[in-house]
Amino acid sequence: MRKIWRIYRTDWKNIFSVPSVVLLIAALMVLPSAYAWVNIKAMWDPYSNTSGIKVAVANEDEGAEIQGNKINVGNDTVKNLKKNHNLGWVFVTRSEAEKGVEKGKYYAYLIIPKDFSKKITSILEINPQKPKIIFGVNEKINAVAPKITSSGASSVTAQISQTFVKTVGDAIFSGFFKAGIELEKALPSIHNVEKQIFELEKALPQFEEMGKKAIELEGKLPEIREKGQKIIDLEQRIPEIQQAGRSILKVEESLPQIKEAGDMVLAIQGKLADLQSVNDIITDVIANLMEIESKIKQAIDSAKDAQNDQTDIADNQEQLTRLYEELANIHNQVSQTRLDLQQKIDEVRKIINTAADFFKNEMPAVEQKIKKAADFVRNDLPALEEDIRKAANLVQTKLPEVEKTVHKAADMTRNDLPGFEAKIRSAADKIRSLESSVNVNDLIQFLKHDPKKESIFLASPVLLETKRIFPIPNYGSAMTPFYTMLALWVGATFLIASLRVDVENADNEYKGYQVYFGRLLTFITIGIFQAAIASLGDLYFIHTYAVDKLWFVLFSILIGMVFVIITFTLCAVFGNIGKGLAIIFLVLQISSSGATFPVSTTSTFFQMIYPFMPFSYAVSMLREAVGGMVVEVVMKDVFSLLVFVAASFILALVLKKPLSKRIQQTAERARSTKIIQ
Template identity: 35%
Template structure:
């Protein structure tokens, strides 16, 4: 680093001793500023000088008569333009105007045709015609002037349109005012008529829908009546069959009741016999004592007990047989009832459940008796073994006989109090239900003739009504169209607002309405980061461009190498001479940025940062162009110039990037100008620090890449390019 500083200080010493070199360096420092200042001043406010652009105006309008009033809109337009100073209007005839336009004295010519007023007057006719204005422009004279003159022509058209609209609307609103007064006087009748029309229009779809539905219902009712008439014979047949079924079921129930009355005495007799035998058995077992029993006579006791139990079991079987017969009778009645279930008769089955429960209880008693019999038979096998077991058996027999006796007593009580009365009650209820059903069917059978007569009368009335409805439906489209047409006419008068609002609108001040329609919309402009003029807006671009041009001037006149290269390495020479270039570049930047602020009076929002950002851009640009020439020699100069050309077109300094060709949109992010111009714009218009950090980061990245190229690749590339330099010098054309 010390060697590089020695090179830098030697350059300063040589510069101070050589006045010619000092003058040249001074010129190099000042020239880039002149480049920026002249361009910024030239573009300071170009659109503020449009009054110097000559435009020919030719008025050939012959005027017209509208409603017995003579109008000359072309002449009115000429009078208006004579007071307008936005352009240098030249009022001449057609021939002179076109000659001067072709020669280039006029930038554009506007011709008002002879039928201009006449066509504008057709606005009150059934077929209005648009008026034309002829516009001629010489685009060869200048690239920007046609755009400016086109704007002037547009202003004329807009002004004519605005005046025409305000005038026509003024007349229209005068008429509207008279109409509003007349409408206000007749408002009550109008409102009442409107209500009638709109109500009828509103109900038309509903009326049509009801008509269609009624016709459909009439057709369906007619089909239903015919179907009902066809079902009458089947109803008569069904009621007759139902009566026959009820009679058969009643007969079955009577048979069941007779059978029950027949077997009831037998059941009571058998139950009494069972109670008696069980009582004797219980008494016999209770009186038997194991201490008095002669075990040798055990078989006699067992035989006697078995005989009593057998008689009891036989009586239980008799009762079961009787209950089974009664159950079979009930099942037969139930099957007969199920075959006629269409008659909606349902026979109760609670008596069936009662019989089933009774049979279950008898089976339980029978089971206990058989277990008692098995215990009695077991006495013989135990007699020879143990006396104690005999005692246990006798005790068990006592308990069993007592249990059986209690069950039989309970069953007898249940049978007499519940089973027999319930069965008889259910049979009686079923007979009563069948009697009611028979009464209902007889009543239905008696009303069938009346139903037949009613269906016949309804069928005749529906046929006549259906014909009337179809006739009304056929006439409905005509009525619908007429009502809608009348409602639409009312709506055209009323519009989408209340008629009171229409009257109020029609009675508005015609002069106020004319002024409104002449300029219905006023643009309220709000500027963010406002730029006072075009020159200020172009300052960032021309300043950055001047800094780059300053670098190009340095590499064109100053050498990147030193004469005594043997004492220093290539890297030391690179940094030593780079400091010299950057020092001159700093002075160039200070002059151009401070001159913009104080000499041209450019309104810079952040002057300090404007100068500081300029110095940053200068250092990076000097590093880039110096490195290109230091590494590549004359080829590097060409590369720096090519890069300048690409950046002028593709950096977005003049036109937005989105308006540029696709190629320049692609390379835009890879150009140093892109970020340098944006950085300078932040200082001129107002800083957004996120954008500043983004731009500074990329600018530093470009400088870093250039330093890497100069530090690490300079010596290697110079070895390859020295031969090319020597060869080019031999031509005598290059230094």
């Protein structure tokens, strides 16, 4: 340890013995700080000076007309941009804008086409068209400017959209307000319609019953048509009815004669006994005839006995025989007549008795009916005839229409009524569902909200409340950890490039590790000054922001020491190759440490090497001091940096001695070229 300390003291004694070397060491201490300060100050607040980025604006909008009101969104946009100083807006023609951007006079251009207002108002049409703003940017002028101008273009379109949404929203909510007023006025009518729909739903069974009856009536149409034809036929027989009526009146007039005839029949009925006496007389005649016939028969027989004696008697016998035959014939005729007369008398008696019974029992009722019929003929028959004629006319003229109506009603019942019923029930169910889920009065109150307040809300429905967890006031302060860390690595690289890492040891007075640690202390001392000057200059010269200033300085010193150890070890172990490795590490770490852009935005390769780069933990630690420290993060970063220190010491102790002779030989050959130091 004593020899290590001797090397360290000898180094500083030699430095102070030569003024030019003192100046060199001083320059090595200050130069990295200057690099950091210049870059930090240059990037102090770049987004506050975007007004110098010129963007050409060409407005060709010809405007549009809505309900008699002329509007020109392009002109309104230009007026707003003239009040906007975020970018350097320049208002020119389209050709000037395009040529200016192409030649690098402007970073970008915005062109508002002729049909911009027309398309933006097409929202009122069936097929609305989205308006376009043509944005052109010259990306070769600067890498960041296109992003800034693009952001400006986006803000313009957002502003136009916000204004448009506010205008449309104002119109919509004004319509809502009017609709709310009208709805409130129409509320009684709406309730009445609801009531009628519910009543109609209740009446649906009656409709179904009527529909069934219509179908039944349709089935009976042939029968009705047949009966209608009978009415027409009855009309044609009205003359016959009239004739029958006249006959009834004549019968009524003949009732007295009929009564007299009835009396005569009754009288005849009383004399039916006389007819029996006639029969008795005929019977007596037949008996007398039979007696005469018997006597003649005896006379004939007597005549036969005396026939042989007297010719005259024979003639008498012949005459008696003829008389007998005539009497027999007369007897037969009288007997037949008596039978016929008896039959006739029975028939007459039956007829007279029947007629007498009729006149005595039924004639009064018949007479009464005839009188009623006669009264009907005189009083009601004319009206009935008129009704028959009307009915016949109705059948002939109206029955076809009735049939059509019945067919339509039946078809509607079969085809339309089920759908109608389903719609009525669905409407009733929806009304009930709506009433249970939506209060119409609440809806009216919602529609009557202030249109202006609602449109303003619609234009900006969400307010972004930004909570700055670790606020940093400017971009320069936010970039201070990166540039300070970068300056410290550059300063360490300057040291190994400007100063020797080996010690004169011709007598092999010092061992390898003593040379390494002895000269390393000198480098670390210079690195501490580099870090102190850079960090203190950041805080008090260019006035960067840091929450924990002391820790910022201490962390910077620790980082400076770690970087010096890493670069010194590379050079001590690998010679000039180590210097190259230090430069390579610098290049890799700028992209892989997440110091400028988040490491997640880089390629896969840089994301893979991110955990193995000292910059990753150095910049994180300095950011903790600038924005506000989280102890766990700081401890992790410190531990990680100490791991790199330990790895450097192990590398030096393991490889420095085996590689020292080869590295020395390589250095001598390199110096022999008289090009490499």
